[in-house]
Amino acid sequence: MISKPEFESKQIVFVLLNEGEKIAFSNDNIIVKDKDGKIRHQSTCYRLFMLCLIGNISITNAVFKAARKFCFLIVLMSSSMKTYEMLGGRMEGNVILRRKQYAYSGLELAKHLLKNKVENSRQLLMAERNKSEDVKLSIARLDEFVTRIRSYTGELSGLLGLEGLSAREYFKCYYRDIEWKGRKPRIKCDFINSTLDIGYTILFNYIDALLNAFGFDTYCGVLHREFYMRKSLVCDLVEPFRSLIDMQVRKSVNLKQCQPEDFTNRNGAFLLKWENNGKYIGFLMQPILQKKVEIFMYVQSYYRAFMKGKKAEEFPVFVVR
Incomplete structure (x- = not known):
């Protein structure tokens, strides 16, 4: 269970997604690439608490595994910022x-x-x-x-x-x-x-x-x-x-x-x-x-x-x- 000192270093990240962009996992980092494959955003998983993705996107399997491993939540939101799914790290079994x-x-x-x-x-x-x-x-x-x-x-x-x-x-x-x-x-x-x-x-x-x-x-x-x-x-x-x-x-x-x-x-x-x-x-x-x-x-x-x-x-x- 997360403690206050751990939480203080955590980040809440919002990513506005454009057409053709992809999100991937590499070297303990979450990476957003544009349609040409160039890195547009990068966050270390160790500091993520919540990753909010706004718009349409392609996500690899490795991203979901990373969310579980590093216990951060992925929030999928429409272009109007309405949440339609939450995936990833949760405290289960309490x-x-x-x-x-x-x-x-x-x-x-x-x-x-x-x-x-x-x-x-x-x-x-x-x-x-x-x-x-x-x-x-x-x-x-x-x-x-x-x-x-x-x-x-x-x-x-x-x-x-x-x-x-x-x-x-x-x-x-x-x-x-x-x-x-x-x-x-x-x-x-x-x-x-x-x-x-x-x-x-x-x-x-x-x-x-x-x-x-x-x-x-x-x-x-x-x-x-x-x-x-x-x-x-x-x-x-x-x-x-x-x-x-x-x-x-x-x-x-x-x-x-x-x-x-x-x-x-x-x-x-x-x-x-x-x-x-x-x-x-x-x-x-x-x-x-x-x-x-x-x-x-x-x-x-x-x-x-x-x-x-x-x-x-x-x-x-x-x-x-």
Whole structure:
């Protein structure tokens, strides 16, 4: 199982692939060659944690063997940066952990994760320099949601309802100075929603890779319960960290790094142009890389708390800064 000192030296690599390019393994290195056979990218397997390949590519058998041997994950993504497969190194056979996952049925961990998410949303609003009355009102309402979540004793569906209401309150306030139609996941009705989707996907893949490194069944969650082919536990542990992407997207819009012209509008959906993928990965990865070790430590602490059967209040908390 990976330790903090080992993880600190690991890399997350994104490769944007052009037509005819191939990926191969040679001398403990992953190599990307263009259609003429020239080396375009090279990474040592000893430092890889996650290799994200965007676009169509030809992969040799040796690459999959290398991923297993050196325990790094290969994430295959479409040109629109939607993940369609994850291959390679995983921590397998952690039977005790998975038995504990399958035996858990309470709501306390779900409340803990959701409370952490809402508190971070509140923190972003608190960081506003000039707080209007609308901002102050939204902060007060988020405080109420935290209190309601903490004391909640009903069914899971009601808890998810509180999550939706708190998110609506937060989003309408946080992006109030930008052209904003409200948060509409996966619909991509404007460039901000589309950018948020891309950022959350990158974050999702990173959390997924970390959970696999500890041997979790990523389909077995505590807030998002079992649903066919949904990685519910990854959805759970993404929640406290969504604020990192929210903060970066607003910053990038204000800095004109993120603009409507970077997208094509196809049947009402804003789709990022291929030539802009590198730029968007660059700025959306910034907060994740800045907090890379902190996120790792969170997942490690979550694993240890789960294995020891600790109370929900003893599980880790991520505080956005």
